[in-house]
Amino acid sequence: AQSVAQPEDQVNVAEGNPLTVKCTYSVSGNPYLFWYVQYPNRGLQFLLKYITGDNLVKGSYGFEAEFNKSQTSFHLKKPSALVSDSALYFCAVRERAGKSTFGDGTTLTVKP
Amino acid sequence: EAGVTQFPSHSVIEKGQTVTLRCDPISGHDNLYWYRRVMGKEIKFLLHFVKESKQDESGMPNNRFLAERTGGTYSTLKVRPAELEDSGVYFCASSFRRGHLNEQFFGPGTRLTVL
Numbered sequence: 553a554q555s556v557a558q559p560e561d562q563v564n565v566a567e568g569n570p571l572t573v574k575c576t577y578s579v580s581g582n583p584y585l586f587w588y589v590q591y592p593n594r595g596l597q598f599l600l601k602y603i604t605g606d607n608l609v610k611g612s613y614g615f616e617a618e619f620n621k622s623q624t625s626f627h628l629k630k631p632s633a634l635v636s637d638s639a640l641y642f643c644a645v646r647e648r649a650g651k652s653t654f655g656d657g658t659t660l661t662v663k664p
Numbered sequence: 665e666a667g668v669t670q671f672p673s674h675s676v677i678e679k680g681q682t683v684t685l686r687c688d689p690i691s692g693h694d695n696l697y698w699y700r701r702v703m704g705k706e707i708k709f710l711l712h713f714v715k716e717s718k719q720d721e722s723g724m725p726n727n728r729f730l731a732e733r734t735g736g737t738y739s740t741l742k743v744r745p746a747e748l749e750d751s752g753v754y755f756c757a758s759s760f761r762r763g764h765l766n767e768q769f770f771g772p773g774t775r776l777t778v779l
Contacts, residue, residue, distance in 0.1 A: 596755065
């Protein structure tokens with residue numbers, strides 16, 4: 553069975569500083585990895601995905617994620633955080649049929 | 665183009681009552697998924713429709729939950745009778761094609777509170 557772990561419930565950063573939201577995964581085959589963001593009263597929005605290819609994946613709103621096979625990690629990063637990035641972030645791994653397994657979510661707070 | 669919509673946005677019911685949640689996927693999307701997030705934990709898969717057929721219902725917690733997608737358009741998720749532990753946010757997602765490569769579009773969710 554596949555699983556996802558987001559070890560931090562909360563991440564706090566100052567505006568303008570780099571941010572990292574951590575994610576590790578466990579799958580039996582090739583990993584298909586996703587990051588989503590949820591703003592208050594909104595649905596999950598797709599940020600980026602890793603299927604194959606370059607380990608550094610670039611996504612929406614200036615976010616990027618680095619796939620590390622040896623560490624089974626897929627951490628979300630942004631060089632310079634904005635207050636508007638404050639939201640709930642979910643990492644997910646997807647099976648070939650489309651069923652997704654999500655982490656518990658990490659609340660990111662960016663302070664001015 | 666309209667996104668995935670869910671109704672109601674919030675529902676507060678008493679234990680033992682029945683609640684029906686509705687999801688309208690993006691037009692033309694054959695694949696429809698139900699997920700839920702309970703107690704602020706991870707978002708868990710409930711089931712997957714391809715058109716009107718249940719492709720995978722391995723995540724349905726028990727027989728108090730009934731999902732339908734008659735005609736392969738909108739879907740309903742009925743909880744009867746509701747229990748306290750059913751409280752949470754129920755998300756619906758749709759995609760054009762099945763599989764890991766296809767983007768799933770999520771609705772805003774229905775927040776269910778069982779008192």
